[in-house]
Amino acid sequence: MTQSVVVQVGQCGNQIGCCFWDLALREHAAVNQKGIYDEAISSFFRNVDTRVVGDGGSISKGKICSLKARAVLIDMEEGVVNEILQGPLRDVFDSKQLITDISGSGNNWAVGHKVFGSLYQEQILEKLRKSAEHCDCLQCFFIIHSMGGGTGSGLGTFLLKLLEDEFPEVYRFVTSVYPSGEDDVITSPYNSILAMKELNEHADCVLPIDNQSLFDIISKIDLMVNSGKLGTTIKPKSLVTSSAGAVKKQHQKPFDAMNNIVANLLLNLTSSARFEGSLNMDLNEISMNLVPFPQLHYLVSSLTPLYTLADVNIPTRRLDQMFSDAFSKDHQLIRADPKHSLYLACALMVRGNVQVSDLRRNIERLKPSLQFVSWNQEGWKTSLCSVPPVGHSHSLLALANNTCVKPTFMELKERFMRLYKKKAHLHHYLQIEGMEESSFMEAVSSLSGLIEEYNQLDATKSMPVEDFPRLSIAV
Amino acid sequence: MSIVTVQLGQCGNQIGFEVFDALYTDSHCPQGLCSKRENEAYQASCKERFFSEEENGVPVARAVLVDMEPKVTNQTLSKAAQSGRWKYGQHSCFCQKQGSGNNWAYGYSVHGPRHEESIMNLIQKEVEKCDSLSGFFIIMSMAGGTGSGLGAFVTQNLQDQYSNSLKMNQIIWPYGTGEVIVQNYNSILTLSHLYRSSDALLVHENDALHKICAKLMNIKQISFSDINQVLAHQLGSVFQPAYSVEGSCHYRRNPLGIDWQVRPPLSGLPTLGKASLNRGLHFNMSIANLVILRGKDVHSADLGGFKDSALYTSWLEPINAFNVWKTQRAFSKYEKSAALVSNSQFLLKPLDMIVGKAWNMFASKAYIHQYTKFGIEEEDFLDSFTLLEQVVASYCNL
Numbered sequence: 001m002t003q004s005v006v007v008q009v010g011q012c013g014n015q016i017g018c019c020f021w022d023l024a025l026r027e028h029a030a031v032n033q034k035g036i037y038d039e040a041i042s043s044f045f046r047n048v049d050t051r052v053v054g055d056g057g058s059i060s061k062g063k064i065c066s067l068k069a070r071a072v073l074i075d076m077e078e079g080v081v082n083e084i085l086q087g088p089l090r091d092v093f094d095s096k097q098l099i100t101d102i103s104g105s106g107n108n109w110a111v112g113h114k115v116f117g118s119l120y121q122e123q124i125l126e127k128l129r130k131s132a133e134h135c136d137c138l139q140c141f142f143i144i145h146s147m148g149g150g151t152g153s154g155l156g157t158f159l160l161k162l163l164e165d166e167f168p169e170v171y172r173f174v175t176s177v178y179p180s181g182e183d184d185v186i187t188s189p190y191n192s193i194l195a196m197k198e199l200n201e202h203a204d205c206v207l208p209i210d211n212q213s214l215f216d217i218i219s220k221i222d223l224m225v226n227s228g229k230l231g232t233t234i235k236p237k238s239l240v241t242s243s244a245g246a247v248k249k250q251h252q253k254p255f256d257a258m259n260n261i262v263a264n265l266l267l268n269l270t271s272s273a274r275f276e277g278s279l280n281m282d283l284n285e286i287s288m289n290l291v292p293f294p295q296l297h298y299l300v301s302s303l304t305p306l307y308t309l310a311d312v313n314i315p316t317r318r319l320d321q322m323f324s325d326a327f328s329k330d331h332q333l334i335r336a337d338p339k340h341s342l343y344l345a346c347a348l349m350v351r352g353n354v355q356v357s358d359l360r361r362n363i364e365r366l367k368p369s370l371q372f373v374s375w376n377q378e379g380w381k382t383s384l385c386s387v388p389p390v391g392h393s394h395s396l397l398a399l400a401n402n403t404c405v406k407p408t409f410m411e412l413k414e415r416f417m418r419l420y421k422k423k424a425h426l427h428h429y430l431q432i433e434g435m436e437e438s439s440f441m442e443a444v445s446s447l448s449g450l451i452e453e454y455n456q457l458d459a460t461k462s463m464p465v466e467d468f469p470r471l472s473i474a475v
Numbered sequence: 476m477s478i479v480t481v482q483l484g485q486c487g488n489q490i491g492f493e494v495f496d497a498l499y500t501d502s503h504c505p506q507g508l509c510s511k512r513e514n515e516a517y518q519a520s521c522k523e524r525f526f527s528e529e530e531n532g533v534p535v536a537r538a539v540l541v542d543m544e545p546k547v548t549n550q551t552l553s554k555a556a557q558s559g560r561w562k563y564g565q566h567s568c569f570c571q572k573q574g575s576g577n578n579w580a581y582g583y584s585v586h587g588p589r590h591e592e593s594i595m596n597l598i599q600k601e602v603e604k605c606d607s608l609s610g611f612f613i614i615m616s617m618a619g620g621t622g623s624g625l626g627a628f629v630t631q632n633l634q635d636q637y638s639n640s641l642k643m644n645q646i647i648w649p650y651g652t653g654e655v656i657v658q659n660y661n662s663i664l665t666l667s668h669l670y671r672s673s674d675a676l677l678v679h680e681n682d683a684l685h686k687i688c689a690k691l692m693n694i695k696q697i698s699f700s701d702i703n704q705v706l707a708h709q710l711g712s713v714f715q716p717a718y719s720v721e722g723s724c725h726y727r728r729n730p731l732g733i734d735w736q737v738r739p740p741l742s743g744l745p746t747l748g749k750a751s752l753n754r755g756l757h758f759n760m761s762i763a764n765l766v767i768l769r770g771k772d773v774h775s776a777d778l779g780g781f782k783d784s785a786l787y788t789s790w791l792e793p794i795n796a797f798n799v800w801k802t803q804r805a806f807s808k809y810e811k812s813a814a815l816v817s818n819s820q821f822l823l824k825p826l827d828m829i830v831g832k833a834w835n836m837f838a839s840k841a842y843i844h845q846y847t848k849f850g851i852e853e854e855d856f857l858d859s860f861t862l863l864e865q866v867v868a869s870y871c872n873l
Contacts, residue, residue: 360685374835
């Protein structure tokens with residue numbers, strides 16, 4: 001069994017991270033009734049004897065004493081991290097595994113990346129090495145951050161290069177929150193484009209998220225909850241947005257509901273690696289199957305179900321509905337249209353009481369309406385995990401490598417160009433040592449290259465699927 | 476005559492458990508439909524073949540469990556132990572933590588050399604427990620990383636180390652519509668390597684097993700457990716002791732010792748070319764068929780249909796290609812049962828499909844970087860394609 005370390009950077013990253021740890025504890029508490037520290041829990045948590053002072057307190061087996069998250073918290077402002085450390089989850093975090101500063105990055109990627117990057121490089125490495133030492137077999141780093149700000153965006157991506165150099169064998173999965181068009185941070189296009197270059201070059205897999213999609217999911221749920229239809233009592237724990245039954249009893253901040261959705265994404269992503277099932281899928285298989293070319297590693301995610309109705313049995317029809325929902329735009333965590341774009345690969349990660357025949361039946365049913373690239377017509381990766389998420393009898397996470405991310409990137413590029421042409425706010429960046437106009441040009445060029453790769457694949461969409469001539473052999 | 480089983484990867488281990496369970500359950504089935512002595516001889520033979528004795532009397536499967544991550548082997552070991560009827564050896568399991576990531580190259584080039592010694596030692600220990608070794612039965616899937624890549628590596632090692640023993644690989648052909656996206660790559664790499672080191676490849680297709688569950692057994696929600704049990708049942712009916720045609724009194728028939736490798740005559744013969752053109756009949760051409768009958772009335776069964784020369788390729792006499800084994804002892808409570816093991820064109824179409832899909836993907840270079848990262852270069856792919864195209868052509872020309 002392998003371990004993963006979560007590195008949460010910036011305000012957004014830390015807030016999502018906090019929700020993640022909350023829900024992770026809830027999930028393990030539900031599965032692990034006997035309180036034994038097993039391999040599943042060890043993937044995200046250490047078991048520590050708090051009576052031991054210093055570093056030697058790790059316990060590898062037996063009863064759970066005190067769980068510590070395998071996390072590194074980084075923020076260049078103190079507010080968010082302090083709140084976490086004073087909140088109900090304070091005991092879950094190792095107080096030594098954090099790096100904070102006071103002044104913040106001022107929504108400036110260059111400050112986050114260049115200034116704080118070099119200032120805190122050694123400390124960051126030290127904390128990362130410490131986390132890695134506590135792992136028996138470290139497989140993956142999960143980085144959570146936003147793209148539009150300064151710390152998450154700049155320092156978060158600085159980290160990626162560090163991780164690649166220091167831990168080349170360990171996967172780097174990045175959950176990135178992209179800014180929406182109406183983002184109130186004016187310089188978010190600059191920050192995002194500069195960050196994109198780093199993601200292109202140093203991330204193994206990126207799960208882009210946008211706030212608008214999360215918001216839409218919440219609206220949909222609210223509509224359902226408040227509709228007052230007969231028989232629509234929803235089990236509170238089953239809401240993908242809820243913290244019911246978790247340590248944080250009620251939503252303390254308005255973003256909690258949205259952050260819980262992302263937290264659930266990460267839990268479902270790792271469920272088949274942590275828990276048993278009839279067809280397991282480890283984290284290294286995600287990259288292997290969903291990334292056909294190194295640069296094309298952006299995955300569109302969608303989660304179902306969003307809630308469970310309390311008093312309804314689950315007939316097969318309902319199960320099939322879950323699969324259909326996974327391919328509906330309402331359940332995606334990023335605004336995109338995969339059905340009308342080209343699939344390069346698709347993974348279906350199922351949890352709960354679902355068998356291989358259900359999976360096959362639904363793949364057959366949904367396949368005709370989806371367009372797959374010519375060389376990967378049956379590009380499906382599937383996994384079956386026996387343990388359902390809290391509050392559900394089954395769930396599905398669909399990860400798609402699809403050209404539908406192209407419009408998002410193109411829009412980002414346009415917003416960038418609008419600002420850049422006027423040289424608006426550029427001086428804030430250029431005054432930082434190491435930043436020049438060429439940095440911007442390189443970043444745009446990297447993004448353009450990526451868009452072009454998607455374009456070329458899209459061009460094959462309308463072409464007939466031809467088989468390449470096979471090798472001819474003399475018998 | 477004992478068989479040592481090596482179960483590799485999630486698929487191999489899940490299936491391995493079901494196979495041993497089926498073998499055990501059948502051999503201890505009270506309704507053998509034969510005399511007590513007959514039954515005892517059957518039981519003893521099965522036991523010697525697949526199980527070894529331990530101090531407290533619980534039979535221990537002659538098996539080595541290998542996986543690169545612990546979840547499945549842990550489950551398998553505990554399921555067997557919990558059954559109370561048989562179990563796996565305490566130290567017969569080798570596992571690691573990270574898995575192979577569905578990457579054949581990782582299984583073959585990284586895990587293989589790294590763990591070669593440990594795995595071969597475990598196998599050696601199992602071999603030493605046998606009075607006389609029939610050969611090896613290796614259970615693996617083609618689609619993943621461990622079963623396929625490490626399985627190919629281990630088979631090669633077995634060929635080097637035990638060149639006089641027979642090796643039969645049970646390979647699982649994945650679903651056509653994908654369980655793993657790179658399954659076609661993994662499959663062609665596996666098949667091409669196994670072709671060079673294995674004596675026989677016994678193939679089961681997930682699609683076919685699935686259909687059996689759906690159509691013949693009417694199971695509504697088919698699970699992998701159901702599929703594996705069907706497979707185990709089929710394997711059990713082939714591997715359980717049976718008498719050879721010569722009517723010997725002892726259950727000595729070596730299921731692995733069938734001469735599956737038939738060589739076609741030299742290309743000088745004119746009939747070869749002509750036969751391949753006349754495919755209008757679409758008859759599935761065989762080069763070898765083995766029928767195993769168990770239960771009531773086995774000696775009076777009419778097998779004339781199997782001796783029809785239309786079934787066999789033009790350069791083989793049915794007499795040379797057809798074999799039958801019989802035993803009165805019923806299998807798994809079925810009054811009468813028959814199993815057919817066939818070396819024919821049956822797999823030509825699936826093989827052709829897999830090679831075609833893999834070729835298309837290869838032509839676009841998709842996913843190749845994941846393999847070159849671990850030492851499997853484009854030439855290795857090309858070698859595999861070449862070998863398999865030859866196999867396809869050979870079967871086509873039957």
